[in-house]
Amino acid sequence: MIAMQYNFTLPADYDMDIVRQRIASKGHMLDNFPGLAFKAYLHASKSSELTASSQNVYAPFYLWNDNDGMNNFLCGDGFKAVSHAFGWPAVKQWSVWHSHVDAQVRGAKFATRQVSTIAPYTALGALREHEIETAKKFSQQDGVLAMLVAFDANEWTMVRFTLWRDVAAAKTAMQFAGSLADVQAYEVGHVSAPGH
Template structure:
């Protein structure tokens, strides 16, 4: 499995209704995309609850079953359209150590993402084991509808991502302040 995200930081005065309307009109287009475990259409509005974001952002997050699905999307009309609308993004990718997707994933309304640096010479086997256990435990949290932990051996980063039923479930989990929070406009999840 492969996790993927690109991020568009939008101007402070950007009308986020444009993003919400885009998600509402186009979100369903990937509902049955081959190779996709899920795509969460994520956004955060500057200074607005429940995300408390410091910027306006549009930042879709994907979980792919394999490279073929990812390649078909990036090389296809969907990515072409989003890059023409918002600009040419850097596409981050992580190799998934653990991923869990609940049957109710389409009902997610809130997401959290934490990216941290992996220190040089870290025992990666031990880190993988520790993070997998933590992700499995997070999957058992009330309201957690998808959880994953993954790493990027190029930039040596670790990502922890969770889709939640609502913001209160995420807050009850006691997440650190540096976690990026998002509202979820739609979840495309073939097979769920």
């Protein structure tokens, strides 16, 4: 599996209702996209107390079952349309160590993402084992609708991504992340997933 995200940083005075309306009108178009485990349509606003973001961003996050699905999307009309609307983004990718996706994932209203650096010469096997075990336990907490941990061996980063039923449930993220200082929070406008 592959985790993928791109981020559009928008002007400080950008009307984020444009992003919300775009998600509302186009979000359903990927609901049954082949190879897609889920796509979370994420946004964060400077004016929102929920996300406490330093910038206005539109930052969709994907979990792909395989390369073919991801490549078909990136080479298709969907990515072409979003890049023409918001600009040509860098597309980050992580190899997934563990993922959990609840049957109710489409009900997610909030998301958290933590990206951390993997230090040189880290014992990767031990790190992977620890992260998988921690993620399995964390996935069982009330309100977690999807959770994954993945790594990028090019930039040596690790991502922990969680979709939450609501903001109240997301407060438990502190138990997993240790600190919210390096956690980006997002509102979820829509979740595309197979069979829905």
